[in-house]
Amino acid sequence: MSEKMTNFFAARTGIIIVGAIIGVCAALLQKFGNPPNMGVCVACFQRDIAGALGLHRADVVQYIRPEIIGFVLGALIAALLFREFKATGGSAPIVRFVLGMFAMIGSLVFLGCPWRALLRLAGGDLNAVVGLLGLITGVAIGVQFLKSGYNLGRAVKTYPLAGLIMPLMMVFLLIVLIVKPGFIFFSAKGPGSMHAPVILSLAIGLLIGFLAQRTRFCTMGSIRDVILMRDLHLLSGVVALLVAAFGMNLIFGAIKLGFAPQPVAHSNHLWNFLGMTLAGLAFSLAGGCPGRQLFLAGEGNGDSAIFVIGMITGAAVAHNFGLAGKPDAMVNGVLQAGGISLGGIVAVGAGLMVCLVIGFTMREKI
């Protein structure tokens, strides 16, 4: 039975069905209160969690997103059920932390991770096309490094409890979300104030975490596998997500085609492109998109857990230093164009440099 299930999820049909389920769930979350085109955005939601914990004080993006908690715990449940939980770590953790930070900074310049880029496109936001082109460029650069021997080294087995630290952190966040102690910040306005009911968000998060752990769903990996070995397996799941979310948006009448103004987005093409190039490069050097890193952390992978903490730190840095992209806004019927600050430009440039140095120097001779 267990083996049959494993084979089903590993097959093409499995990944397509799971991609479609994620797309439908994301559209539902938007319908039930999550911000527009942000049914599930790993980067945005980790940024909101950073804000809720007071790591940054951007008062429009502070909330403990149950989807993130669900992703990790759902993956943990699947890994335990199918005997795949394995506590590991030690593959250049500090490098992964830095990659996580810059992956987040790049994502926040664009205003979304690869997951949200897909959902933005499914909602008619054409800036997402620019972002996805940037993502593909970043991953393509990463693939060149992989081909020339880039490698962060082996992870080793560690104590089971060490693999449970990230899941336990998520349990802590869940408790904090329910108890709402005084030190927590929740947005009263802006995207952070918009959310589906906790129970729905958590249930969908758990479902996606479970299914994605089984299928190894990965947005960055889908592009990488096509470039690296012409393998369409993961891409078929990602396309299914896009198609399903688009279909649901059609039903809900939630499609608005164009560049500006789009919800929680800006139309600075150059920096949408370069922000996602940075994110794509960092994700490919770290071996997984932000979602996949959460699922791996749920399986006990301590290196992915470090990457996640790097991303949350990156969110704090991005907002404390004013690096994140500023969304377009309609003020009294007049479009106020958003964009990116000088700090954001410097940070993306620095991030690209750092990632290139990592890619060039951390390789085995082959």
Add this chain to the structure above:
Amino acid sequence: MPQIIDARGLSCPQPVILAKNGIQTGVFPVEVLVDTTASCENVSRMAKSKGFSVTVEPQNSDFKIAINKR
């Protein structure tokens, strides 16, 4: 003599790249050791898609994937 590739502890997609390089040397069978089910699936899928026969043998908590010409 089988060509043995130890890809244990390496994260995705390293095991697949190493297995692919192993196949390209033309020395068969290629035996790839991996330590996660995901790596096992990925290496198997790559080898099968290139038309090789694949047998997987669990070893403690690891897997030995034997890749051979049909």
